Amino acid sequence: MTRIGFGYDIHAFAPGRALILGGVEIPAERGLLGHSDADVLLHAICDALLGAAALGDIGSHFPDDDERFRDAPSTIFLKDVSRLIQARGYTVVNLDATVVLESPRIAAHVPRMRETIAGALGLETDRVSVKATTHEGLGALGRGEGCAAYAVASIQSA
Numbered sequence: 001m002t003r004i005g006f007g008y009d010i011h012a013f014a015p016g017r018a019l020i021l022g023g024v025e026i027p028a029e030r031g032l033l034g035h036s037d038a039d040v041l042l043h044a045i046c047d048a049l050l051g052a053a054a055l056g057d058i059g060s061h062f063p064d065d066d067e068r069f070r071d072a073p074s075t076i077f078l079k080d081v082s083r084l085i086q087a088r089g090y091t092v093v094n095l096d097a098t099v100v101l102e103s104p105r106i107a108a109h110v111p112r113m114r115e116t117i118a119g120a121l122g123l124e125t126d127r128v129s130v131k132a133t134t135h136e137g138l139g140a141l142g143r144g145e146g147c148a149a150y151a152v153a154s155i156q157s158a
């Protein structure tokens with residue numbers, strides 16, 4: 001059986017924070033605000049994977065008031081989610097994600113994001129797609145106030 005899941009997340013930009021997307025630190029004047037490293041892309045992917053297996057959401061597994069996760073690299077969430085879905089007998093077929101942000105431009109970092117995500121999940125890189133778009137100046141994202149990410153995941157019974 002093949003199943004699909006969907007994930008969405010958004011974080012606000014804040015000064016004095018590193019910008020981490022897809023497990024990769026991206027040179028930028030500011031980063032995203034959050035309890036963990038605020039990797040909005042990995043959070044959306046975790047929710048897509050959990051959703052595909054009907055295993056709740058990232059907040060139910062990794063509460064944002066848990067001190068263990070303060071400034072934690074979100075790759076630990078992704079690896080944990082991978083273990084959870086494997087324990088239910090699923091393997092990941094593929095992932096597709098879109099990051100929405102006005103700046104900085106992240107296209108040059110996408111190959112390393114794909115490799116990092118695939119590595120954390122033990123997948124071939126061609127099973128992981130990451131795309132980027134701007135919000136065309138519209139709304140809060142368009143004003144550069146934050147960064148959002150959408151992801152879909154397909155999993156199958158091992």
Ligand code: MG
Pocket residue numbers: 009010011034038039040043
């Ligand atoms: Mg988040």
